[in-house]
Structure formats: structure tokens, C-alpha cells
Amino acid sequence: MEQQQDKIPLFKTWKAWYIFVLVVLVLLITGFYLFTKQFA
Amino acid sequence: MSSIDWIVLIVTLIGIITYGVYKSRTSRNLDGYFLGDRKMPWWLVLLSIMGTQASAVTFLSAPGQAYTDGMRFVQYYFGLPIAMIIICIAFVPIFHRLKVYTAYEYLEQRFDVKTRTLTSFLFLLSRGLSTGISVFAPSIILSSLFGWNIYWTNIFMGGLLIIYTVTGGAKAVAYTQQLQLIIVFVGMFLAAYMVVNLLPSNVGFVDALKVSGKLGKLNVITTAIKKDGSFNWSDQYNLFSGLIGGLFLSLSYFGTDQSQVGRYLTAKSETQSRLGLLMNGLVKVPMQFAILLIGAMVFTFYQFKSSPLFFNEVQVVKVQASVYADSAKTIQHQYDSLNKLKESYVMEYVNAYQAGLPTDAYEQNWKSAQTQTDTLRTHFKNLVKKKEVGGDANDTNYIFLHFVVDYLPKGLVGLLIAIIFLASWGSIAAALNSLASCTMVDFHRRFSKRELTEETEYRLSKWYTFGWGVFCIIIAMFAYNLGNSLIEAVNVLGSLFYGVILGIFLVAFFLKSIGGKAVFVAAIITELFILFIFYLIKKETISLGFLWLNPIGAGGVVLVGLLVQSILPRKKKAEATVF
Numbered sequence: 001m002e003q004q005q006d007k008i009p010l011f012k013t014w015k016a017w018y019i020f021v022l023v024v025l026v027l028l029i030t031g032f033y034l035f036t037k038q039f040a
Numbered sequence: 041m042s043s044i045d046w047i048v049l050i051v052t053l054i055g056i057i058t059y060g061v062y063k064s065r066t067s068r069n070l071d072g073y074f075l076g077d078r079k080m081p082w083w084l085v086l087l088s089i090m091g092t093q094a095s096a097v098t099f100l101s102a103p104g105q106a107y108t109d110g111m112r113f114v115q116y117y118f119g120l121p122i123a124m125i126i127i128c129i130a131f132v133p134i135f136h137r138l139k140v141y142t143a144y145e146y147l148e149q150r151f152d153v154k155t156r157t158l159t160s161f162l163f164l165l166s167r168g169l170s171t172g173i174s175v176f177a178p179s180i181i182l183s184s185l186f187g188w189n190i191y192w193t194n195i196f197m198g199g200l201l202i203i204y205t206v207t208g209g210a211k212a213v214a215y216t217q218q219l220q221l222i223i224v225f226v227g228m229f230l231a232a233y234m235v236v237n238l239l240p241s242n243v244g245f246v247d248a249l250k251v252s253g254k255l256g257k258l259n260v261i262t263t264a265i266k267k268d269g270s271f272n273w274s275d276q277y278n279l280f281s282g283l284i285g286g287l288f289l290s291l292s293y294f295g296t297d298q299s300q301v302g303r304y305l306t307a308k309s310e311t312q313s314r315l316g317l318l319m320n321g322l323v324k325v326p327m328q329f330a331i332l333l334i335g336a337m338v339f340t341f342y343q344f345k346s347s348p349l350f351f352n353e354v355q356v357v358k359v360q361a362s363v364y365a366d367s368a369k370t371i372q373h374q375y376d377s378l379n380k381l382k383e384s385y386v387m388e389y390v391n392a393y394q395a396g397l398p399t400d401a402y403e404q405n406w407k408s409a410q411t412q413t414d415t416l417r418t419h420f421k422n423l424v425k426k427k428e429v430g431g432d433a434n435d436t437n438y439i440f441l442h443f444v445v446d447y448l449p450k451g452l453v454g455l456l457i458a459i460i461f462l463a464s465w466g467s468i469a470a471a472l473n474s475l476a477s478c479t480m481v482d483f484h485r486r487f488s489k490r491e492l493t494e495e496t497e498y499r500l501s502k503w504y505t506f507g508w509g510v511f512c513i514i515i516a517m518f519a520y521n522l523g524n525s526l527i528e529a530v531n532v533l534g535s536l537f538y539g540v541i542l543g544i545f546l547v548a549f550f551l552k553s554i555g556g557k558a559v560f561v562a563a564i565i566t567e568l569f570i571l572f573i574f575y576l577i578k579k580e581t582i583s584l585g586f587l588w589l590n591p592i593g594a595g596g597v598v599l600v601g602l603l604v605q606s607i608l609p610r611k612k613k614a615e616a617t618v619f
Contacts, residue, residue, distance in 0.1 A: 018128070021124065021321045025325070039249050040257045040259045
């Protein structure tokens with residue numbers, strides 16, 4: 001089937017993609033926390 | 041509006057309609073009309089997902105929200121990236137494998153026809169009404185600001201997009217959303233640049249952040265934990281409600297709402313669907329942060345320039361024409377005097393801060409003036425709410441547009457107004473397409489006794505799209521007479537139904553021991569319970585943020601489903617085929 005042959009871009013597995021999205025979220029929340037500490 | 045603004049507005053809108061019609065060629069069957077022949081690349085899926093979620097109110101309300109309540113609204117989106125991952129793991133593979141047109145088709149294969157029909161009906165009810173409000177919400181703002189006739193504004197807001205949505209289906213929706221979002225982002229970027237540029241010459245971006253932050257507008261992360269250590273459940277936007285409530289809301293919206301499911305089903309493969317969703321998880325939070333930051337900067341701008349007492353002029357006129365005219369005049373007079381003082385205090389604060397001098401005294405004067413102007417604004421809002429006036433005391437949606445019209449150069453005002461139309465069209469077009477697909481696939485085709493040809497299905501689908509378009513405009517027309525509380529109720533409508541719909545899907549995916557009868561009963565009981573909680577919230581018997589209704593609804597269906605299943609007489613195997 002065509003769908004299974006589609007290569008995952010950037011990372012080798014979807015699991016790596018999911019971890020990447022979670023890491024970015026954690027970094028964003030940390031960044032926002034520091035932003036709040038700095039200015040609010 | 042100037043003639044240049046009118047030209048920019050008209051050219052942009054005609055351009056989008058023409059582009060939509062130009063991109064309308066699809067196969068004359070349901071695959072072509074509702075899923076764009078399943079040929080879309082991930083980036084088009086991404087833009088379509090974003091264009092569907094971001095309505096006009098997103099770009100109007102969010103800056104106003106930051107102006108009044110600070111940037112903490114961004115936390116509402118913290119659960120979204122996690123939801124994208126769960127949908128990629130649990131939902132996308134099944135939808136693609138079964139080659140469904142609607143998410144609810146799967147429920148018949150997993151449970152039975154009544155569960156599919158109930159869920160699809162709940163979707164049609166909530167999405168149909170909320171799309172009507174999506175037509176009305178930006179129309180009433182434009183109508184109030186420019187004195188346009190509300191009925192004609194509704195027709196332009198909800199009617200013109202029908203041309204390309206009916207002719208081109210999902211493909212036209214996706215391609216126009218792509219162009220719409222590009223124009224929206226360019227316009228918002230220019231507005232952001234202009235607001236910083238309009239600050240006094242000695243006030244830079246970091247100074248502006250400092251000013252905004254000092255008055256609590258940069259409160260991006262909040263916890264809602266009180267001083268005594270307890271949690272404030274009625275607080276709408278905080279880290280926990282955003283992560284938990286936002287996760288459930290996003291799971292329901294992206295995983296079970298056909299207006300979104302229909303977008304990523306247009307992808308040419310499972311991989312492209314997943315990529316579109318994951319990219320949405322990466323860009324949504326920073327995008328909302330940027331939009332809210334514009335609102336915080338508008339707030340800073342109005343520290344140096346007198347801000348209106350109330351941003352909705354129509355309501356101001358109402359008060360002035362009422363028995364409270366004298367009170368309003370006194371408040372306005374005090375407000376203007378305080379604003380002048382505030383402008384000098386904030387400038388003194390910035391000068392002292394930049395010179396490295398002590399700022400405490402200046403800060404105290406400035407904050408005191410701000411508190412007093414806030415109090416006067418509250419007094420004026422109370423007048424707006426008086427029975428004799430009967431006005432809308434919430435001016436959040438008018439703040440950003442008021443700034444745009446008053447301070448942005450000619451041409452850019454027209455572009456920003458065009459953005460309101462385009463953002464609305466993007467989400468309304470996707471909603472019409474999904475409403476038509478559910479009506480056609482889950483009801484007409486499912487219950488039709490006659491075998492329908494591909495051509496007949498294609499033609500009927502166009503009529504259903506047109507019919508839903510007319511329905512939404514009619515709802516928008518009625519919304520004008522509904523009053524604020526009902527409109528507010530319709531706005532939280534998603535949270536009233538989403539939790540239960542998500543609960544049904546969670547049972548379908550993860551609890552294979554529960555059959556159709558149990559989940560159907562559980563859904564009915566939980567929905568009634570959610571409506572009861574909503575009634576208690578409205579009566580102020582209990583205090584609860586509406587985001588919490590999503591996990592309660594989803595959890596309710598799971599728990600009641602397990603309970604009912606344990607009571608029901610056991611069959612040899614689960615009732616329906618399990619995927």
C-alpha cells in the first residue's frame with residue numbers, strides 16, 4: 001500500500017517525532033515561565 | 041473607511057473567491073468533493089487545520105483578551121500538542137485504514153448505527169449553531185464600528201464563501217485557506233510592527249514589555265493556586281486547566297469534530313496527515329503567543345496615548361441616550377483627566393528607568409492612576425449593564441479593531457478588515473463542508489433506501505453545502521435578537537458536547553469490552569449530567585471553568601459505560617466488530 005511506503009521525514013520513527021513535539025512544548029512552557037518571571 | 045481601504049478590501053475578497061472557484065476542479069464523487077481526492081500534502085493539511093481553527097474572533101478577541109486580562113490565555117493551548125500526538129497514535133491510523141468520509145462512520149463499525157447517528161447528530165447540532173454564531177460575531181463588530189447594516193454584513197460574511205465552498209468542496213476550502221492564512225499572517229505582522237513603531241520615540245520594544253509587565257499583562261504562566269494552597273476551580277486559564285482541560289478539548293475538537301477530521305482526511309497518506317497534525321502542535325502555541333503579545337503592546341501603546349473609556353461606540357451612544365447620560369458624562373470627564381496624568385506618570389517612570397534612577401515613586405503614581413481608570417471603566421460598564429440601557433458590557437472584541445481604525449495608515453485598515461472576513465471564511469467554509477459531509481454520508485446515504493449514483497451523491501452534496509450555508513446565515517440573523525447570554529451559551533456549546541463525543545471515541549479505541557448499548561446509554565446519561573452542571577454554573581450555584589466540562593464529559597462516558605456494561609447481560613463476545 002502507498003500509505004505504508006511513505007517515508008517519515010526528519011526523524012527515523014514517529015516516536016522520535018512525538019518526543020520532539022513534547023520537548024518543544026516543555027521548552028516553550030519553560031521559556032514562558034522565565035518570560036513571566038522577568039517581566040510580570 | 042477611506043477609498044483606498046475599500047479598494048484593498050474588495051480586491052482581496054474578490055481575489056479569494058476567484059482563486060477558490062479556479063481551484064474547484066475535483067472528481068465528481070464524494071471522494072473528490074469532501075476529501076479533495078485524498079491528494080493533499082502535509083503543509084496544505086497544516087494550513088487547512090490552522091485556517092479551520094482560527095476564526096475572525098481569534099484575531100480580534102485574543103489581542104483584546106491580552107489587553108484586559110493579560111497573556112495567560114495562551115495556556116488554553118498547552119494541551120494541544122499532546123492531543124496531536126494522541127490523535128496521531130490512536131485516531132489517524134484507524135480513520136485512514138477504514139477510508140472513512142466522516143469520523144462517525146467508524147462508530148457504526150465499532151458499535152452500532154444508533155451510536156453513530158447520535159454522535160453525528162450532536163456534531164450537526166453544535167457545529168451548525170456555532171457556525172451561525174461564527175458568521176454573526178465578526179459581523180456585529182464590523183457593523184458596530186462602521187455603522188454597516190447587520191443583515192447585509194451577515195450575508196457578505198456568510199454568503200460569499202458559499203460560492204467557492206459549494207463549487208469546489210474540500211479542495212477549494214483547503215486552497216483558499218492557504219491563501220487566506222498567508223494574508224492574515226502578513227497583516228498581523230504589519231499590525232505588530234506598527235504598534236511598536238507608534239510608541240514614543242524613546243520607548244523601545246523591551247521598554248514596552250517592561251511597561252506592559254508592570255501592569256500584569258505579561259502573566260503568561262499562572263497556576264490558580266491560592267495563597268492558602270487550594271486550587272481555584274473557577275479560574276478559566278491557568279497551567280493546569282490548559283494542560284488537562286485544553287488536552288481534552290483539543291482531543292475532542294481535532295479527533296472527533298468532522299470540521300477538523302475532514303481536513304486531515306484530505307491528506308494523500310497517513311504520513312502526511314500525521315505531519316500536518318504534529319506541525320500544528322509545534323506552531324500553534326507560539327502563534328497564539330505572538331497574537332496575544334500584539335494585544336499586550338496595544339495596551340502599552342494606550343499607556344502613552346489616551347484610551348477610550350469603552351471601546352464599543354454603539355454601547356457608549358446607548359448610555360448617552362439613557363437616563364444615565366449625566367453619570368456617563370461625569371465618568372468620562374474624570375477618566376480623561378486621569379488619562380492625562382497617567383500619560384505623564386508612565387513617561388516619568390520610563391525616563392527614570394532608562395536613566396538608572398529609582399523608579400518606585402513614579403511606579404506608584406502610575407499604577408495608582410491605572411487602578412483609578414480601571415475603576416472608572418468598571419463603573420461605566422455597570423451603566424452599560426443597567427436594565428434601562430440593556431447593553432453589552434464586554435468590549436474585548438472591539439479593542440484591537442478600534443486601535444486599527446484609529447491609528448493604522450490607510451490601506452492597512454482595509455487589509456485588517458479583509459483579514460476578519462478571510463479568517464471567518466476559512467473556518468466557516470470548513471464547517472459547511474463538514475456539515476454537508478455528515479448530512480450526506482451519515483444520514484442521507486446511510487438511510488436512503490435507493491441506490492445513489494456517484495453523480496447524484498455529488499450533486500446532493502453541493503445542495504447540502506448550500507443548505508447549511510443558508511441555515512448558518514439565518515442563525516446569524518436570529519443571533520442579533522438572541523441577547524448576550526444565549527450567544528455566550530452557544531460559544532461554550534462545544535464544551536457541552538465535545539466531552540461526551542470524545543468519551544464515545546475513547547471507549548471505541550481503548551475499551552473494547554464495552555459494547556454499543558452501554559456506550560449509548562452512558563452518552564445520554566453523561567450529556568444530561570453535563571447540561572445539569574452547566575445549568576448550575578449559569579445559576580451560580582457552583583463555580584467551575586467551562587474547560588473542565590470536557591474531561592468530566594469524557595470521563596463520565598467511560599465510567600458510566602463501564603458500569604452499564606457490567607450490569608447488562610453478557611454476550612459471548614463484544615457486540616460489534618472491534619478494530
